[in-house]
Amino acid sequence: MTYDKARAGGLGLLVIVALGINLRPILTSIGPLLAEIREATGLGFQGASLLTVLPVLCMGLLALALPWIGPRLGENRGMIAGLLAIAGACAWRLLLDSGLALIASAVLAGAGVAIIQALVPGVVKRWFPHKVPAAMGLYSASLMAGGGSAAVLAPVLVQHSGHWQLGLGAWVGLAVLGLLLWCLLRPREARAKEPARRGAHFFGSRRAWLLALYFGLINGGYTSMVAWLPMFYRQLGWSAAGSGRLIGLMTIFQVLAALSMPALIRRSSDRRPWLALCLTIQLAGFAGLLLAPTLLPLPWVAMIGYGLGACFALSLTLTLDHLADPGAAGGLAAFVQGIGFIITGIIPYLTGWLRDATGSFQASWTLLALSVLLMLGVTLRFAPTGYARAMRGWGGAQTATAEVAR
Structure with missing residues (x-):
């Protein structure tokens, strides 16, 4: 490696956090303001779902x-x-006033998120080869914290400004901050030599x-909850701010899960x-949301949040475990x-x-x-001893199990 390990560790993690925190506000700010958005734009439930879908x-x-655009675009430009x-x-989003424009902005934002989160796992595997679970946990926590903060703050911004557009567009500042940190603080190795995709x-x-x-499938609950x-x-009679705080509560437990999982799994x-x-x-x-949504809503949402947060971090870590080579694992x-x-x-x-078909969300929660x-x-299929056999012929498989066991 050509860069200072301390620089890669401290500032590298800061860069990873800055990237992660930008990846969910464009989704989570929608739900708490959905009533206002539908009233202003005329979108139905299925049309509004496109803002997430x-x-x-x-x-x-x-x-x-x-694999095709990565080598041409490059990590830095991407x-x-x-x-x-x-x-x-x-x-x-600060300026638009129609449902069609809002949907188009969702596509643009989704493209940006797609590029970043496709590149981040490979970056983590390369910058922190012996601390992948911890780095992925921090990345997952920052991703969820950004989403939860947007869900809580969006109704507050609308309440004080009177404009629902502000609740959706205020996150431009986070993106500009992330851009500055990526350009100025990412480890020197990434500038000097970017790995070929x-x-x-x-x-x-x-x-x-x-x-x-x-x-x-194990992360599908997140987009539905959002x-x-x-x-x-x-x-059920809750206010926009109150329902937004539920996403905030879910996020707190997602973050707790993402941060606690690396410590819990480090010995295995x-x-x-x-x-x-x-x-x-x-x-x-x-099950609680399905059977008794008004009895104990906070514990139900907290459990969903913890389970989703842990599963996101663990499922990405599980994927990276399968291949030792950072380039192959990132791919x-x-x-x-x-x-x-998808x-x-x-x-x-x-x-x-x-x-829309049943008139209630009970069938939706049953599906989840x-x-x-x-x-x-x-889950039973993912025994570590089977990684190399399952990925035979794909780069780095022969040392994947040894890498995980460190």
């Missing part, structure tokens, strides 16, 4: 294209382009497809027991996020359709609970 689909499709797209979308893709790997399906949880409780290379535990916690929260993570986010993006559309239950069974 389309950015997440962009995250998936662009991540899948990374990060800059992603942050500029997010900043541009937020600035646009592998042109190979993982469409022919059955394990890559399984990991992608797993990532998509899209519909505030509206669900507003229909087997992620399955922890994934099973966190899926069970998530399942209990969905695998991009593929998994690509397919996974699945994750479809889920809130399905839950929104179920809400069943998907979590299915993934509990899939």
